[in-house]
């Protein structure tokens with residue numbers, strides 16, 4: 001094969017790039033190389049679709065791929081990039097040429113310190129299916145790590161009536177992201193939904209006893225579990241890019257247009273990429289779905305319209321479904337000041353607004369309040385004042 005756009009990684013970043021290229025009118029070859037053998041699927045549903053439902057939500061069907069002229073090379077791992085000669089080497093020795101390359105290889109689950117039956121991480125469809133199988137008929141689940149994925153799995157398990165213990169070394173696990181006050185609310189959310197929280201605690205041992213698993217925690221408690229989910233973050237694999245000449249620094253370094261500085265026809269999108277963000281005046285890697293989609297659209301535009309380069313300068317955004325809370329989080333948090341909060345009970349709605357030292361809204365957190373999220377995100381993007389949006393959200397019209 002020669003020429004066209006070659007995309008490495010067939011998840012949301014890669015597939016959205018391929019689709020956006022066609023939307024932009026790109027008529028050349030579009031090829032997606034993907035390590036997994038499944039047709040492309042989306043990741044957020046893996047921790048959100050109820051345990052008795054199908055977590056497989058396709059990103060591109062075989063028919064759509066045919067219609068759009070997107071060639072999928074599934075079950076193929078890229079092992080080397082020869083950037084000087086525009087060539088990608090696959091594990092089976094096949095060498096693919098390209099005119100433009102898009103790296104969308106994402107991240108992998110940080111490996112669990114324990115392995116074997118009943119112990120899971122959650123990053124792929126295969127992980128999700130294995131976890132769901134383990135939880136069939138399970139009565140007790142141990143969740144290690146109270147970040148977004150751990151919290152969502154705990155929530156799904158509780159809905160199935162499974163007893164859940166969640167362990168995290170941090171006393172208020174989400175405080176790093178949302179501050180102590182909101183972090184404590186998220187901890188309480190677990191407790192009010194019947195989860196046993198063991199925060200400020202670690203797992204000392206996880207042993208196999210009589211065909212089952214037995215956990216011992218650093219607080220001395222000990223109990224049997226049927227399954228364990230380890231949600232302790234993600235890791236990058238850039239080993240295959242080491243000899244490429246690309247700048248690697250906790251990800252593939254790109255400018256605000258998604259181009260690598262050394263080779264402007266090589267781009268990166270999604271979790272693997274580290275774009276320069278003018279708004280923050282720094283390069284940052286973002287592990288959120290919406291960021292991957294927005295970067296994909298930007299890169300596709302910039303490939304098709306090199307004379308009209310568009311920058312992507314995002315207000316970071318992530319959502320999470322936990323119990324009966326639909327959480328949305330965006331922008332950046334000023335760690336020195338408490339947020340302005342608007343809260344309504346019965347049913348609960350909450351919006352918290354962070355501001356920078358000039359009083360501009362810099363970040364927000366909402367619960368069950370999509371309208372406030374839209375307004376907050378717009379205000380942050382426009383650099384609008386935090387107190388004004390706080391006042392607006394406090395008025396009855398917006399509360400509805």
Ligand SMILES: Cc1cc2nc3c(=O)[nH]c(=O)nc-3n(C[C@H](O)[C@H](O)[C@H](O)COP(=O)(O)OP(=O)(O)OC[C@H]3O[C@@H](n4cnc5c(N)ncnc54)[C@H](O)[C@@H]3O)c2cc1C
Pocket residue numbers: 008009010011012013014033034035036043044045046047076077078079104105106107108122123124149237240269270271272286287288289290292317318319320321
């Ligand atoms: C369970 C779960 C729930 C999530 N929920 C949310 C959420 O609610 N909201 C949110 O904003 N974000 C969420 N995320 C994060 C979001 O899904 C990611 O930010 C997004 O998937 C990143 O997309 P990506 O295309 O950059 O990378 P990935 O989705 O990681 O995909 C990378 C792809 O590249 C392939 N690949 C890797 N290396 C190679 C190689 N050498 N050769 C060929 N192929 C390769 C992989 O097989 C994979 O398919 C969630 C993630 C998970 C795992």
